[in-house]
Amino acid sequence: MAEEMTAKNFIEREIDKDLAEGVYDHVHTRFPPEPNGYLHIGHAKAILTNYGLAQKYNGKFNLRFDDTNPMKEKTEFVQSIIADVKWLGADFEDRLYFASDYFDEMYEKAILLIKKGKAYVSDLSAEEITATRGDFVTPGKEDPGRNRTIEENLDLFQRMKNGEFEDGSKVLRARIDMAAGNINMRDPVVYRIARLTHHNTGDKWCIYPLYDFAHPIEDAIEGITHSCCTLEFEAHRPLYNWFVTECEYENPPRQIEFAKMYLTNVVTGKRYIKKLVEDGIVDGWDDPRLVTIAALRRRGYTPDSIKKFVELAGLSKADSSCDLDMLEYCIRDDLKLKAPRLMAVLHPVKLILDNYPEGQTEEVEIPLNLEVPEMGTRKVTFGRELYIEQEDFMEVPAHKYFRMFPGNEVRLMGAYYAKCTGCEKDADGNVTVIHAEYDPTQKSGQETRKVKGTIHWVSADDCLDATVRLYENLVDEEKGKLNADGTLNLNPNSRTILEHCKLESSLKDAKPFDSFQFVRNGFFNVDCRDSEDGRPVFNRIVGLKSSFKPQA
């Protein structure tokens, strides 16, 4: 019941006002994607914003496919979008709708407009309509069809529907104002002729409504109160209101626009992501370097972390771009209480405890998560030969370095103290083996003296070989996100880096999608898609921050 007293965002203030003035007595929102691609982090903001508003005001939330243009739409995308919305936790219950299910009502409303003298059939070609629309400073020219009688328009429109005319030969236009400063109001096209098979209605229709006409009707039919969308539809709001009024809907919905979600130096935007996929620069829609919902899920991001991110980023009408740091903070914050901690050595080097009996091993018990004791413990094999992280040894220690170096004693996490006695090197000077002596009197939990450093390790006799996948940013940080011509400046180093690592054997039961914190190496999850030759593949979800900065 600890209700946080967070400041209301501007949409909530609008809703409060509507409720107070009695414009609406409830709240009903929707997420209306066109099924023409996969959802990404930007859609997550739209989904969670609309869903969140419904929740806050005890209202309802619909998922509706805005499938009025069969040219671009596919059933494949319908399925993935439903899965993504559900995964994010935006519960639309049984309210899954398709705009195409409203085609009959839309057709009736078009007839109503014609009867009111508010719509007419045009014989102009697409080029002619463009040419006569005028531009920012020139008013448009009136369409000859504008003066047709209602009877003529009714007849022509019905014949359009009946398939008597060729694709593109006629359209239905709303009769508004060819001189409007807002170009969207210059007699927009409402229906086009297109003989295309629709994924939902098949070949029933050869005329299809356009967004500006269809969307307000869809909202009105579903009883939507607040139709929240992104800023690029702002100039369409007068049209939205015009249609909802002229189509004579009672208690019509109202549109409110908010700024899109952008991430700095990350490829957002359907068409750019699509291009990366099509050009083969990434492996697919769920390539973990992408920020599609599918990619984030595969990468190991949780729905809670994305929800937190959307809330943290806030809502406004100002164009903005969030630092990726904020998203990463959210997943770290979420996972730190959910993910068990395990030891993994990404860049192994052997450590031999010369005074530990050969052939002997023992088990040590280590908590799975220090902050969540209820998570329990796991048993890890300890022995004479271990692997430790290359960076946890320095032959000549840096300033304030308190890991392993000759003469220094460190804690082997969960086991004993060990004092470094030296190392072996190959001809090139690379450290191949580190030697140390352990102190059997200083077992974890029984120590009588303190030591400054703790390092992680895995047993050379009982560990798992695995592959981990690290990622580098796809986009060049120096040059920014996009060029003026819409091309991408790809980071020349952008790639997936596969590394061989050693994991403690208690990880052998890991299942796809499981997330872990690899001590000091960050959070990883088991990849749901590919495990090469039976060995697990881990994706790095996010790294940890380190305040250790060795000075020269």
Place this chain on the structure above:
RNA sequence: AGCGCCAUAGCCAAAUGGUAAGGCAACGGACUCUGACUCCGUGAUUUCCAGGUUCGAACCCUGGUGGCGCUGCCA
């Protein structure tokens, strides 16, 4: 050029006429069987600029400047 929207710290973002919240990032420091986490501390004499109204302006007005959107039979 016309219409519309926007401008608060490196990045998000509150404050909506009463004297600039919070988060991320950064930087100090404490703590730590993860150099993680946590905890403490450090930031705007000022809200794009210039005027105006007002006892009082980030908020209202005027004029600039800068950014974004709109001239699909896409959504």
